[in-house]
Amino acid sequence: MSKDKGFVTEITPQGEDFSRWYIDVIKKAELMDYSPVRGCIVFRPDGYEIWEHMQRELDQRFKDTGHRNAYFPLFIPESFFQKEKEHVEGFNPELPFVTEAGGEQLEEKLAIRPTSETMFGHMYAKWINSYRDLPVLINQWANVVRWEKRTLPFLRTSEFLWQEGHTAHEDEADARGETMRMLDVYTDFVENVLAIPVIKGQKTPSEKFAGAVDTFSIEAMMRDGRAVQAGTSHYMGTNFAVAFDIKYLSRENTQEFCHTTSWGVSTRLIGAMIMVHGDDRGLMLPPKVAPTQVMMIPIGPPKTREQVIAKTDELYAELKKAGVRVRVDDRSDVSPGWKFNEYEMRGIPIRLELGPRDLENGVCVLVSRVSGEKKQVPLDNLVAEVKAMLDEVHQEMFQRALEFRKEHFFSVETLDELKAKLEEQRGFALAGWCGSEACEKQVKDETGATSRNIPFEPAETKTQCLVCGDPSKHTVAFARAY
Amino acid sequence: MSKDKGFVTEITPQGEDFSRWYIDVIKKAELMDYSPVRGCIVFRPDGYEIWEHMQRELDQRFKDTGHRNAYFPLFIPESFFQKEKEHVEGFNPELPFVTEAGGEQLEEKLAIRPTSETMFGHMYAKWINSYRDLPVLINQWANVVRWEKRTLPFLRTSEFLWQEGHTAHEDEADARGETMRMLDVYTDFVENVLAIPVIKGQKTPSEKFAGAVDTFSIEAMMRDGRAVQAGTSHYMGTNFAVAFDIKYLSRENTQEFCHTTSWGVSTRLIGAMIMVHGDDRGLMLPPKVAPTQVMMIPIGPPKTREQVIAKTDELYAELKKAGVRVRVDDRSDVSPGWKFNEYEMRGIPIRLELGPRDLENGVCVLVSRVSGEKKQVPLDNLVAEVKAMLDEVHQEMFQRALEFRKEHFFSVETLDELKAKLEEQRGFALAGWCGSEACEKQVKDETGATSRNIPFEPAETKTQCLVCGDPSKHTVAFARAY
Numbered sequence: 001m002s003k004d005k006g007f008v009t010e011i012t013p014q015g016e017d018f019s020r021w022y023i024d025v026i027k028k029a030e031l032m033d034y035s036p037v038r039g040c041i042v043f044r045p046d047g048y049e050i051w052e053h054m055q056r057e058l059d060q061r062f063k064d065t066g067h068r069n070a071y072f073p074l075f076i077p078e079s080f081f082q083k084e085k086e087h088v089e090g091f092n093p094e095l096p097f098v099t100e101a102g103g104e105q106l107e108e109k110l111a112i113r114p115t116s117e118t119m120f121g122h123m124y125a126k127w128i129n130s131y132r133d134l135p136v137l138i139n140q141w142a143n144v145v146r147w148e149k150r151t152l153p154f155l156r157t158s159e160f161l162w163q164e165g166h167t168a169h170e171d172e173a174d175a176r177g178e179t180m181r182m183l184d185v186y187t188d189f190v191e192n193v194l195a196i197p198v199i200k201g202q203k204t205p206s207e208k209f210a211g212a213v214d215t216f217s218i219e220a221m222m223r224d225g226r227a228v229q230a231g232t233s234h235y236m237g238t239n240f241a242v243a244f245d246i247k248y249l250s251r252e253n254t255q256e257f258c259h260t261t262s263w264g265v266s267t268r269l270i271g272a273m274i275m276v277h278g279d280d281r282g283l284m285l286p287p288k289v290a291p292t293q294v295m296m297i298p299i300g301p302p303k304t305r306e307q308v309i310a311k312t313d314e315l316y317a318e319l320k321k322a323g324v325r326v327r328v329d330d331r332s333d334v335s336p337g338w339k340f341n342e343y344e345m346r347g348i349p350i351r352l353e354l355g356p357r358d359l360e361n362g363v364c365v366l367v368s369r370v371s372g373e374k375k376q377v378p379l380d381n382l383v384a385e386v387k388a389m390l391d392e393v394h395q396e397m398f399q400r401a402l403e404f405r406k407e408h409f410f411s412v413e414t415l416d417e418l419k420a421k422l423e424e425q426r427g428f429a430l431a432g433w434c435g436s437e438a439c440e441k442q443v444k445d446e447t448g449a450t451s452r453n454i455p456f457e458p459a460e461t462k463t464q465c466l467v468c469g470d471p472s473k474h475t476v477a478f479a480r481a482y
Numbered sequence: 483m484s485k486d487k488g489f490v491t492e493i494t495p496q497g498e499d500f501s502r503w504y505i506d507v508i509k510k511a512e513l514m515d516y517s518p519v520r521g522c523i524v525f526r527p528d529g530y531e532i533w534e535h536m537q538r539e540l541d542q543r544f545k546d547t548g549h550r551n552a553y554f555p556l557f558i559p560e561s562f563f564q565k566e567k568e569h570v571e572g573f574n575p576e577l578p579f580v581t582e583a584g585g586e587q588l589e590e591k592l593a594i595r596p597t598s599e600t601m602f603g604h605m606y607a608k609w610i611n612s613y614r615d616l617p618v619l620i621n622q623w624a625n626v627v628r629w630e631k632r633t634l635p636f637l638r639t640s641e642f643l644w645q646e647g648h649t650a651h652e653d654e655a656d657a658r659g660e661t662m663r664m665l666d667v668y669t670d671f672v673e674n675v676l677a678i679p680v681i682k683g684q685k686t687p688s689e690k691f692a693g694a695v696d697t698f699s700i701e702a703m704m705r706d707g708r709a710v711q712a713g714t715s716h717y718m719g720t721n722f723a724v725a726f727d728i729k730y731l732s733r734e735n736t737q738e739f740c741h742t743t744s745w746g747v748s749t750r751l752i753g754a755m756i757m758v759h760g761d762d763r764g765l766m767l768p769p770k771v772a773p774t775q776v777m778m779i780p781i782g783p784p785k786t787r788e789q790v791i792a793k794t795d796e797l798y799a800e801l802k803k804a805g806v807r808v809r810v811d812d813r814s815d816v817s818p819g820w821k822f823n824e825y826e827m828r829g830i831p832i833r834l835e836l837g838p839r840d841l842e843n844g845v846c847v848l849v850s851r852v853s854g855e856k857k858q859v860p861l862d863n864l865v866a867e868v869k870a871m872l873d874e875v876h877q878e879m880f881q882r883a884l885e886f887r888k889e890h891f892f893s894v895e896t897l898d899e900l901k902a903k904l905e906e907q908r909g910f911a912l913a914g915w916c917g918s919e920a921c922e923k924q925v926k927d928e929t930g931a932t933s934r935n936i937p938f939e940p941a942e943t944k945t946q947c948l949v950c951g952d953p954s955k956h957t958v959a960f961a962r963a964y
Contacts, residue, residue: 033608035601036559036604037555037557037558037559037592040555040556040557041555042552042553042555042605045550045551045552048550048551048552048553049550049551052551068530068531069527069531070526071524071530071533072517072524072525073517073522073524073641074522074594074627074641075641076519077518080518094584095583096582096592097580097583098578098579098580098594099579099582100578101577101578101579102575102578102631103574103575110519112580112594119517122518123515123524126515142625145556147583149584159555159557
């Protein structure tokens, strides 16, 4: 369904304008399109299929850890947002409201959910009676809306797709266990499926979720050195339980408030994945979520064409049967060179070339999108070779992203040093922090960098606050963020 | 998470009040709960999991027939509804509008999608240029909203979940081929997965989709004799293409309008499935979508308990490994009798009982939810026996529904006869129809029955219109419908 059938129009180089590069590749690779509604995008089939693979991988992990899915209403009564004070302050500026329906004005305005936190709270209060009902472990896959002023496809859109887990527990220990378990699930998924190395840690109080006691996050570094929060997991204490009256009869026969958690990831992961892995030739898709893992391109002169295509079709069937997501481009009206560029731009992990000489020798050539390495492999072992190379591509992508992060992760002692570093090169900075909101705010005001999180395993422990010089309470990762 | 841990409270018998029976079972089986927003329900885990199995089965069939998924925005500009005249008339009374967002009044009101028909049209006009781009075969899984005056959980709710396929083609033949192919996909799914026999046919002009040239449907008979439209597939002609300017360069180098189709099924299928199969004991779930297919209940006195439970756990692991959705209820504080009633009410296809005597003999007892048949089976062949019984349960459910439909499908010559029949017993009626809207309307006004569809394969061909007595143009299935 591409509009331009000719050669690839130039993609802006990353070094020239990273944002422009990003928009160029996602449009050209047909992952998305702008919609006529401000800040809302259309997920085109190749963009949406990435999300489908992400969903399948995550959903399996949620089910393996005892969660079930449910579905709660899109609309939330305005009054629900008044119940948890921090929550209302956090979300009110971003809410769209339905005020008329079926040709009539509504008595109470209905918000479109920015999260279903409050609706889960309301229902949990009805469903939970006794410690025997606990824990309640429910996840929801849904669309949510936050009326953003500045939007960026996938990374920040007015409507986006996500999952939100909300769980209720007897006590703090159980709820905190869940909070960390889900942070680990996200880490496993983002690293081992999306090939993105992440920094696990705790958010500072000013950066935590509206209404949470503690928020934990995984943070990823984009190829322009900026951060994307790739997933969050919150321990809510009894805040929402008190606000929504989620009580249970304890083992000691007393009425107690539940301890709750919530955790979520969204389609912004698609944007992060593109910004972590792409290069000047275009997308680079992790094999586990790539809609097409192998693109087969038969080559050679017209006289051997029929024979080569017959073999291509045979190998296609073999790969497909083995569960590889494979496609063939056997068009004769576009050159192999055009196809090579096109599918590199689309980020397909492996290109398979098959020509008449290969056919004679019982081999074909596999080309990796990451390393560009060409490997001649025997046709009678093709499935195993392809699967091995898909694994290799995943590993190479992860390593490449990890190397980049190491090169762009610096350590600073003072605010001036941070400013200088961020002028010089983009990246994350590890620094000491005294714990005061004023110092944190000063970093943000003067550098545009925010505290990403307090890493669980910082490369080193810093001893003094980068702003005031007082003894540091935490070692914090700072970065400019999307 | 059940509120009452005691014996099952009575479910209203179907014969006494079918609607009451329906609400009783879906509440008691914890498939849904009412939400604080009018007409919107919460899909609880057991209700939502049924939808997940439906989705998986349908999605595979869509992909096997060449479709891909995408995602379009929730919001639709008000002006889009003005473009297709019949479409606006069909939907306007049901639209909710967002008029304020982010604390400000919007310049143009945004409708919440009642279907994404118009948004697909708008984007297709951008994406489609040439015959080489066709056909475009895209499906969307999404929530949609129609502000209904009277609602009924699953069957008619203000917000519901569905899939909508929208395709664009070069010509009428190709588009009509798609329309019928998807009607066949729905038929296969509803009959072979949900065990519901359906009547395939064409809608009369007054009952077709707003903006379609022809609408085709599959119709199912509920256990109170009323109809539910279980799926529709529409041939749009060039109506939407003209309205949204979806043109392509033809093989003859001329600009032509595409021929489009659309087709959808929704969570109302959950309601239909319950009303087709349930009985006075509660739900009866088709094995292919039942969240739990087998409930294992260890029985016997305390002294053999440990031994029986150990074996139960072993068999549980074996069944689970074989892909059977199985659960164990080994609680000792509720009686086996209570459990039997509870899981019958929840519609679980097979109950597995295991006691100390069985253990000695190397057998267990399987009990079918449909027939109540008890079958002693050897433990060393358990997986095969369970799988065979799941197939059997499916077949028996389909046959039971088919028998019921046969018994409640009558043939009438006149309107008086139809009235008399519908007084006497509920059901569908086959009758001749002259093709005039006036006669169709008279049937509806005097009996409450609407034309469900013009069956492709009616049991007999009627020769005169049941209202005016003129020669009949079509043999129509009439029924009162949800």
